[in-house]
Amino acid sequence: MTVRAPNPPAATLHEPIRVGAIDCANRIFMAPLTRCRSTPGSDAPNELNARYYVQRASAGLIISEATQISAQGKGYMGAPGVYSPAQREGWKTVTAAVHAAGGKIVAQLWHVGRVSHPDLQVDGALPVAPSAINPGLFTTTANGKQPSVTPRALETAEIPGIVEDYRHAAQIAKDAGFDGVEIHAANGYLLEQFMRDATNLRTDEYGGSIANRIKLTLQVVDAAISVWGAARVGIRLSPISRANNCPLDSNTQAVYGALVAQLSARNIAFLHFIEGDTQIQHSHDGFDFAAARARFAGTYIANNGYTPAMAQDALARGTVDAVAFGRAFIANPDLPARLRRGAPLAAYDPKTVYKSGEVGYTDYPALDAARA
Numbered sequence: 001m002t003v004r005a006p007n008p009p010a011a012t013l014h015e016p017i018r019v020g021a022i023d024c025a026n027r028i029f030m031a032p033l034t035r036c037r038s039t040p041g042s043d044a045p046n047e048l049n050a051r052y053y054v055q056r057a058s059a060g061l062i063i064s065e066a067t068q069i070s071a072q073g074k075g076y077m078g079a080p081g082v083y084s085p086a087q088r089e090g091w092k093t094v095t096a097a098v099h100a101a102g103g104k105i106v107a108q109l110w111h112v113g114r115v116s117h118p119d120l121q122v123d124g125a126l127p128v129a130p131s132a133i134n135p136g137l138f139t140t141t142a143n144g145k146q147p148s149v150t151p152r153a154l155e156t157a158e159i160p161g162i163v164e165d166y167r168h169a170a171q172i173a174k175d176a177g178f179d180g181v182e183i184h185a186a187n188g189y190l191l192e193q194f195m196r197d198a199t200n201l202r203t204d205e206y207g208g209s210i211a212n213r214i215k216l217t218l219q220v221v222d223a224a225i226s227v228w229g230a231a232r233v234g235i236r237l238s239p240i241s242r243a244n245n246c247p248l249d250s251n252t253q254a255v256y257g258a259l260v261a262q263l264s265a266r267n268i269a270f271l272h273f274i275e276g277d278t279q280i281q282h283s284h285d286g287f288d289f290a291a292a293r294a295r296f297a298g299t300y301i302a303n304n305g306y307t308p309a310m311a312q313d314a315l316a317r318g319t320v321d322a323v324a325f326g327r328a329f330i331a332n333p334d335l336p337a338r339l340r341r342g343a344p345l346a347a348y349d350p351k352t353v354y355k356s357g358e359v360g361y362t363d364y365p366a367l368d369a370a371r372a
């Protein structure tokens, strides 16, 4: 079955688009970017975070930095949560400020699974995962850079609690004034760990067959839909990315094809695809992104290594509905205006990406300020 996006093809990235129930002023979206600057202790967003997002509110849609659904879901110092009252209040400040500036923002809901460390867990607990396989990563903690540990395989009976944590986080996001949620099912985190056969060796109903391996992701999507309705729920997928040492599935096309079919049946607002290896290489080798788009009724958001010219070309050819820019939005808070004027883009400084404070965060000037 082929279903095309309800949006008519657009000539330029500057044309508005309706993403599910969210009206977006243009098709230049801000990709989710972890910046590790929430309030230490509470993991709540703060005024500085609000300023950062307001600076970028001219994006057609902001997808927030990844936001943990529970204390257990945390894998990065300084990353925000979306499960406590303090975090809800912090996000309220952010969403109100973005809306006042005319922007739209969805929350990216996240559980890192095995990409954590006991130093970041309550009482030094082991990180959890579908199976007890060490990802072979390093994590920055209060005790410095630490090698990853072998995670604990989740008991079958614990999994409904994880789904409930996602549902609860989706509700907190709603109470905090977001426009919707994006389920983070990409980049080697918990949901992707369940989907791929190298990281999921389970023999229960969440392992083995493709239907079993995509089950958790679909239950999480359904939990988000129960809070928001399908028109304000989207998902991020990275079928051919090895981010966070998550090996590719032995049958990528079948796994992600089955998932897209199920997501399409649920009529969710958007699919957000990382095309290629995240931040490393733009590619379509190993997964048929065009076929996924053709069978999905909602908005197709493309990401990963898109230059403005590539994005414009893909839009004109009708292969994407919108493009999410990551690194370009770090250094160019007014990216849509720059693209409209054909202005040069500033380069971001990788050294300050995960530091604290304003430097490398809120001190990238808009074009007019830079020229003045």
Ligand SMILES: Cc1cc2nc3c(=O)[nH]c(=O)nc-3n(C[C@H](O)[C@H](O)[C@H](O)COP(=O)(O)O)c2cc1C
Pocket (backbone or CB within 6 Å): 031, 032, 033, 034, 035, 064, 065, 066, 108, 184, 186, 187, 236, 274, 278, 279, 303, 304, 305, 306, 324, 325, 326, 327, 328, 353
């Ligand atoms: C500093 C930084 C933080 C990132 N944080 C996230 C994140 O929180 N969630 C996510 O899904 N992807 C994250 N990514 C990946 C980006 O969303 C995006 O996929 C990647 O940068 C490729 O897009 P680009 O070529 O436009 O930068 C991050 C990337 C960078 C550079």
